[in-house]
Amino acid sequence: LPLLESKENESSNIPGALARAAINEKTAESQMANTTALTLEITENIGNSSVDQEKINETGSHNASEKDPIAVKENKDDVKNRTKLFQMPPSPELPDLPAHDRKANITGPEDPYIAAPVHRLCYENITYVKNSSGQNILVGSGSFGSVYLAMYKETYPVIVKVFHKHTAKNTTKKRLKQTFHEARLSAMLQPTGLLPKFYGLVRTEIDGEVEFGLVHEYYANGMTVLKLLTDNNSPELENGLQPDWLQICLKLVQSIDRLHKEDVLFNDIKLANMLVDMSGREPEVKLIDVGSASYRRPHMYRAVPPEERKRFFHLAPEVLDDVPTSVNSDVYSICKALRRVMAFKPISDELTRYASYCLDADPKDRPTIPDIIDKLHMIISDTTDSTLTKLLNKKDEFEFTHKEFLFGLTLSPFFALAVVVVKGLYYRKHHLAYKQHSL
Numbered sequence: 001l002p003l004l005e006s007k008e009n010e011s012s013n014i015p016g017a018l019a020r021a022a023i024n025e026k027t028a029e030s031q032m033a034n035t036t037a038l039t040l041e042i043t044e045n046i047g048n049s050s051v052d053q054e055k056i057n058e059t060g061s062h063n064a065s066e067k068d069p070i071a072v073k074e075n076k077d078d079v080k081n082r083t084k085l086f087q088m089p090p091s092p093e094l095p096d097l098p099a100h101d102r103k104a105n106i107t108g109p110e111d112p113y114i115a116a117p118v119h120r121l122c123y124e125n126i127t128y129v130k131n132s133s134g135q136n137i138l139v140g141s142g143s144f145g146s147v148y149l150a151m152y153k154e155t156y157p158v159i160v161k162v163f164h165k166h167t168a169k170n171t172t173k174k175r176l177k178q179t180f181h182e183a184r185l186s187a188m189l190q191p192t193g194l195l196p197k198f199y200g201l202v203r204t205e206i207d208g209e210v211e212f213g214l215v216h217e218y219y220a221n222g223m224t225v226l227k228l229l230t231d232n233n234s235p236e237l238e239n240g241l242q243p244d245w246l247q248i249c250l251k252l253v254q255s256i257d258r259l260h261k262e263d264v265l266f267n268d269i270k271l272a273n274m275l276v277d278m279s280g281r282e283p284e285v286k287l288i289d290v291g292s293a294s295y296r297r298p299h300m301y302r303a304v305p306p307e308e309r310k311r312f313f314h315l316a317p318e319v320l321d322d323v324p325t326s327v328n329s330d331v332y333s334i335c336k337a338l339r340r341v342m343a344f345k346p347i348s349d350e351l352t353r354y355a356s357y358c359l360d361a362d363p364k365d366r367p368t369i370p371d372i373i374d375k376l377h378m379i380i381s382d383t384t385d386s387t388l389t390k391l392l393n394k395k396d397e398f399e400f401t402h403k404e405f406l407f408g409l410t411l412s413p414f415f416a417l418a419v420v421v422v423k424g425l426y427y428r429k430h431h432l433a434y435k436q437h438s439l
Ligand SMILES: Nc1ncnc2c1ncn2[C@@H]1O[C@H](COP(=O)(O)OP(=O)(O)OP(=O)(O)O)[C@@H](O)[C@H]1O
Pocket: 001, 002, 139, 140, 141, 142, 143, 144, 145, 146, 147, 159, 161, 196, 216, 217, 218, 219, 220, 221, 222, 223, 224, 272, 273, 275, 288, 289, 291
């Protein structure tokens, strides 16, 4: 999520590929007003009574009922704010979403940012998972929101991301805009598989606060790349094997490449914003937190004073100087992430050198993402060759021989047994590692 407030940016400032998509927002907005494409769809099979409980009518008051704790608890100010922000339709549909989100430049009602369906989920289908003391389980918490664990239709583990209420810079209006921007991007990017599955939006009540929450698949037990890198006790390492960090790096860069192909800048690339699933043959990386991402336009971070810059170590220096974000600034953040991985797991000096060179370079001299992908492919093939040779030698070194056993036996049966056990364990470890690398 944006750690800083973004500023409205003139479309004339949009560089390169993004500029071609810049449109007259006003035209698009008026088009939007006449189309139903803007309304969020309800695909849930909810009966009329649930619909009534969920809907907000034109006058902005809730159809409160005993079964609707949210409606009962909503205070007048919230209702007024929401009514002002949206034209509430007298139907089960969610209110129209503002089309003019400042982080998106849409081309018209058919634009995927608008046309991708954002499903509205019935809150009755969301059950929060509680800990032993009866509190909701908090999967994670960031500067802008809290992420809770829940079950969807009592079957699918999901997370519900709810934005923090009323901080100085987080008014109801901004929060809703932010929620809907993230919802639209998540829906639009579903076909790419870059994000965990997005189920939709739910009106929810968390710790007495009424909000719209974003509902996503609970992916990889919430294991971020950063956590995997720093947490030695993570279950993924139980089999004694190290994750294939170069593959993870490659997947990470490929994800951003794919994102750019959808005309989306991530603008907040860091290892904490990537989940990694280690359960398959290859690691799978998914992006989370597209709150700062921008569609067909750059994002503007407010200039950050030097003493505060440490907090934004992952962002390109120029964007902290009021320059709009770009493909180049995403490249900087990618290289920062790669160097961070190498700082924890110094597997390849070449990658460390390459990432450092990218960070030093002038924004326009930074390599392109395809350059980085090529480089990673090269490093992976070189490293795999040398790793395989090393592993093969190690495997052979621990291979158990009859001679050793007989020799051990002449000394002591216990000693022979100890040799068998110790060598067997080592052999198994190196054999597994060899197998993993040679696949
Ligand atoms: N789909 C998901 N599956 C599992 N865990 C998730 C998922 N989405 C988020 N999380 C967990 O919740 C944490 C916070 O999520 P997220 O980054 O979206 O919040 P945020 O408030 O936007 O954070 P920040 O703005 O500080 O980067 C993540 O670090 C991750 O551990």
